[in-house]
Amino acid sequence: MTVESTAARTPRSAGSGSKRAAKTVSAKKDSAPGRGTPRGKSTARGKGGAAGSGEPELVQLLTPEGVRVENAAYDSYVADLTPDDLRALYRDMVITRRFDAEAVTLQRQGELGLWPSLLGQEAAQVGSGRATRESDHVFPTYREHGVAWCKGVDPTLLLGMFRGVNNGGWDPNTNGFQLYTIVIGSQTLHATGYAMGVAYDGADSAVVAYLGDGATSQGDVAEAFTFSAVYNAPVVFFCQNNQWAISEPTEKQSRVPLYQRAQGYGFPGVRVDGNDVLACLAVTKWALERARAGEGPALIEAFTYRMGAHTTSDDPTRYRRDEEREAWEAKDPIKRLRAFLESEGHADEGFFAELEAESETLGKRVRDVVRTMPDPDAMSIFENVYADGHALVDEERAEFAAYEASFADEPVNAATGGEAK
Amino acid sequence: MTVKKLPLAKAINESLRTALDADPKVVVMGEDVGKLGGVFRVTDGLQKDFGENRVIDTPLAESGIVGTAIGLALRGYRPVVEIQFDGFVFPAYDQIVTQLAKMHARALGKIKVPVVIRIPYGGGIGAVEHHSESPEALFAHVAGLKVVSPSNSSDAYWMLQQAIQSDDPVIFFEPKRRYWDKGEVNTDAIPGPLHTARTVREGTDATLVAYGPMVKTCLEAAAAAADEGRSLEVLDLRSVSPIDFDSVQASVERTGRLIVVHEAPVFFGSGAEIAARITERCFYHLEAPVLRVGGFHSPYPPARVEEDYLPGLDRVLDAVDRSLAY
Numbered sequence: 001m002t003v004e005s006t007a008a009r010t011p012r013s014a015g016s017g018s019k020r021a022a023k024t025v026s027a028k029k030d031s032a033p034g035r036g037t038p039r040g041k042s043t044a045r046g047k048g049g050a051a052g053s054g055e056p057e058l059v060q061l062l063t064p065e066g067v068r069v070e071n072a073a074y075d076s077y078v079a080d081l082t083p084d085d086l087r088a089l090y091r092d093m094v095i096t097r098r099f100d101a102e103a104v105t106l107q108r109q110g111e112l113g114l115w116p117s118l119l120g121q122e123a124a125q126v127g128s129g130r131a132t133r134e135s136d137h138v139f140p141t142y143r144e145h146g147v148a149w150c151k152g153v154d155p156t157l158l159l160g161m162f163r164g165v166n167n168g169g170w171d172p173n174t175n176g177f178q179l180y181t182i183v184i185g186s187q188t189l190h191a192t193g194y195a196m197g198v199a200y201d202g203a204d205s206a207v208v209a210y211l212g213d214g215a216t217s218q219g220d221v222a223e224a225f226t227f228s229a230v231y232n233a234p235v236v237f238f239c240q241n242n243q244w245a246i247s248e249p250t251e252k253q254s255r256v257p258l259y260q261r262a263q264g265y266g267f268p269g270v271r272v273d274g275n276d277v278l279a280c281l282a283v284t285k286w287a288l289e290r291a292r293a294g295e296g297p298a299l300i301e302a303f304t305y306r307m308g309a310h311t312t313s314d315d316p317t318r319y320r321r322d323e324e325r326e327a328w329e330a331k332d333p334i335k336r337l338r339a340f341l342e343s344e345g346h347a348d349e350g351f352f353a354e355l356e357a358e359s360e361t362l363g364k365r366v367r368d369v370v371r372t373m374p375d376p377d378a379m380s381i382f383e384n385v386y387a388d389g390h391a392l393v394d395e396e397r398a399e400f401a402a403y404e405a406s407f408a409d410e411p412v413n414a415a416t417g418g419e420a421k
Numbered sequence: 422m423t424v425k426k427l428p429l430a431k432a433i434n435e436s437l438r439t440a441l442d443a444d445p446k447v448v449v450m451g452e453d454v455g456k457l458g459g460v461f462r463v464t465d466g467l468q469k470d471f472g473e474n475r476v477i478d479t480p481l482a483e484s485g486i487v488g489t490a491i492g493l494a495l496r497g498y499r500p501v502v503e504i505q506f507d508g509f510v511f512p513a514y515d516q517i518v519t520q521l522a523k524m525h526a527r528a529l530g531k532i533k534v535p536v537v538i539r540i541p542y543g544g545g546i547g548a549v550e551h552h553s554e555s556p557e558a559l560f561a562h563v564a565g566l567k568v569v570s571p572s573n574s575s576d577a578y579w580m581l582q583q584a585i586q587s588d589d590p591v592i593f594f595e596p597k598r599r600y601w602d603k604g605e606v607n608t609d610a611i612p613g614p615l616h617t618a619r620t621v622r623e624g625t626d627a628t629l630v631a632y633g634p635m636v637k638t639c640l641e642a643a644a645a646a647a648d649e650g651r652s653l654e655v656l657d658l659r660s661v662s663p664i665d666f667d668s669v670q671a672s673v674e675r676t677g678r679l680i681v682v683h684e685a686p687v688f689f690g691s692g693a694e695i696a697a698r699i700t701e702r703c704f705y706h707l708e709a710p711v712l713r714v715g716g717f718h719s720p721y722p723p724a725r726v727e728e729d730y731l732p733g734l735d736r737v738l739d740a741v742d743r744s745l746a747y
Contacts (some may be wrong), residue, residue: 167527176496179527183519189485190520193492193500200448200474201496220516223485230480253694384530385564387588391663393564 056257058271058303061186061278064331066339068278077282083346089130089277090341091355093122093334096146098359102366103162105146107312111370112162116143120275122305125332126150127280128208128302129290134176135205137198139191142180143240144210151177155362156369165232165376185211186220190238192224197289205236206291208284214245216261217253225265225299234291236284237262237299240274242306247319259301267297275333276303305331319404378404423608425543430463430600432574433539433598436581437464437468437501441471444499447585450477450486451503452540460505461541461600483513487538491521494534499585504550507542507594508551512590515557521590522565537581541597542570543634543684544731547724554721555633555685560592561662561694568662569615570594574638576606580614587615594661596634616660618668624654627678630669630695632658635682635732642737655743661691669695670702677708678744681730687715712740 061071061078100118107115118125121143129150132138139217140147150157157249168179181187191209198205204255209308215221216239228235235363243250250258272283280302287298305328309316341347382397427435438449449464449471455478458465464746468476476506479486483504490500504510510517517538522535543551556560561568571577577595584591587682613619619634622643629639643653654672658664673679679699681692701712722730 150452166529167523169529171531172495172528173531179524181520185517186488186516186520189488189516190492190495192485192494193489193494195492196489197493197496197498200498219512220484220488223480223482223488226480226482227489384526384528386567387525387530387533387535390567390589391665 035088037062044241050191056271058273059279059283060078060273060276061282062273062276062336062340063274064336066336066343068340071279071282074279074282074286077285078278081278083344085209086134086337086341087351089126089281090334090337090347091358092126092130092146092150093277093337094355095359095362096122096126096149097334098363099149099366100145103365104308104312106159106370107162113164114162114311114313114314116311117306117308118143118145120305120328120333121240121242121302122146123277123337124238124274124280124302127277127282128210128238128284128300131281132176132208133205133288135203136288137176137178137194137205137207139178139187139194139209140180140186141205141210141212141215141221141229141349142182143212144180147208147210148175148177151175153177156366159366159370160373163373165368165373169283185220185224186223187211187216188224189227191235191237192231192233192297194229195228195235195297196231198234199231199294202210204292206236206288207234208238208288209236211239212245212247213239213241213250213253213258215239215241216258225267225297228297229266232296234294235297236287236291237297238284239299239301240304241301242304244306244316244320246310247316247318248312257301259299260398262299267299269299269301269303271303274302275328275331275336277337333356344409425606425608426603427574427578428601428603429571429574429577429596430461432578432593432604432606433463433581434465434467435606436578437467438470440499440501440582440585440670441467441475441610444585445720446497447499447501448475448477448493449501449503450479450490452479452481452486452505452551454478454503455560458731459503463541463595463600464503465647477714483509483511487513487516487521487536490536490538491516491524491534492658493533493535499535499537500586501539502537504540506548506552506553507540507556510538510540510556513538515568515668517560517590517592518563520635522563525589526565526697534590535585535588536590536591537584537587537593539593539595541600542594543596544596544632544721544727545598547727549724550721553724555594555716557592557661557683558690561691565590566662566744567591567616567660568645569660570633570656571659572594572596572633573608573686574659575610578608578691579608579617580609580659583612583615594633599634599637602637616663618622618659618665618667619657620654620668620672621657621738622653622655622721624652624689625676626652627680627741628654628656628669628672628676629680629741630656630672631682632661634683635684636733638734639682639737642734642741645734646738646741650677651741651745664695666695666698666702669699672723673699673703674706679703679707679711680714680737680740680744681711681712682737682740683716685716686718688718690715708736709744710718712744715742 103115106112125146129147157170160166172178188209193206259269259271347358454464455468459582490502493500498548571580631639
């Protein structure tokens, strides 16, 4: 369900008098369906406000059984999807899950030091990721493997930091996909600042900041909400509420449903079925379109479940029951789209078999790349500490090179690596 | 040649104006920097001339200011952030240390984050708690950051120009109690490198090393010492990360004695690092241990006793006496 945002927009335009704020109350928005805040059959106001009361409804276009349900507010955002598009979404989710499973296996085999699995969150990531345009910029957490896939980042590049050969191995400018951020919530501020820059540039693009349920407790996230609202920045906060922040359930983070936080900051918040790829696609498209149109930020809470452990170092049996996981299995994002594709006659056995083969090929490529991924040269420690160089780094590099060279019997890599001063 | 006599604060204002004029990607942001012109009026008049999108009044949230500045830098901007007072930087410390300092390395050099963070620092203005601190060592300890502090109007103008042009994050500590000291600024000059020290008084008996607000104190001490027949050399370090150890070494090799002076607490302060490095480099030239004069291991005290806490001329000369007594 949605939270009406007029309460928020009114003071912004009335109070600041700025040009950008004034833009948010254009008549165009009110007349065009899909602009502004779509509303379902009822609002969540007065429902589920306090912990313990009934959970609010969520935007859903595809039931767990794979039945397409109408939604007057969001249907238009997926109306032009062709069977090809639907199969492509299915492929994205299957490939993402296969890649993720391969990474977990590689960790178990000792090839990776750690892996944060996205199992169960494929729809939230693929739906939101496919809602972005090429010019939209993404600021991920460390679990956005599916979004990375949608933005065209080679999956093998995601593995370097978890193998320990780098701290982020892809170029953030190539695919509009920033590096993973490990400190919880920090990236929401970067996304907001980036979006402020997009607005200053007058560019026709938007920014997506990914975060989790635990991150909503961080001060940086609160500040990102404030800054984005005050500057009307074109940023969408996509919160995957996977119910668990390591061992702490969402009840330990908030007394209200997370999407309702948005109202207090002055922008709309929507809860969407995070295991429904069509709903995630539609709601994110809506939020991105209004952001690009100068209507400011939005918060999307994708209600989903972390089917696996927090990371490969975690043991969820210490803090949650199997029954909970089993209940979420019935809502699996991939199964439900498959059921829909089959019932609509959009995919046949040949498609699924071909996809299976493609997934296995990717799995093999990932294995091969990881196992042959070279360790960095020790001298790389001194590289890229500064863009313009630093006398102390130069001095320590030279000292370390001399120290290494002192082991006469063990030839070392030449101390040639280094940054220009 | 354009030479103006400007108070240090006004020199920073002129420098910001020059940068805003020269590069449309430069933006100034912070609390009260727009309409008010900053609590010290350092940004006076800039918003009026460059608009609200280039001189940005921000919400009162330091982490938010630095975090969004990082985002703007990733978008290609060159944000110059003002933290209103030294003691208010700590909400932003996480963003500065875990993000700003590390992003260039994290991206294997593929991104640059040219953010300048201006911080009025130091005591001596009779302020309340959190308004008089000298936290430079906390930033110098972090790889990826550069830390500088001008002591006079000319350096304030030029070092800020260079900090803004730098592709690295720079923490720019402004000696707030010297904001009103006037000095000549040649805006057509060709400045020397940002991270080099400068000899501001030559001498032969001992070397005083200082930066920011303590340079003036050391010059006064050297003048007083001259009356007693002692010749002190004074080095303005200008940069705390990196430190120009070559210049300090060259001076100490001549004088044989070194006293490092800063307002920050002595314990784990920049003086400790300088003492260690210079002891390594100049072991056979030293006639006495390197001595340090600075703040105590106490919270910055209430204003009525800050004169006792801050290094003054007498405490500097006391250290000179102790050094010469070896």
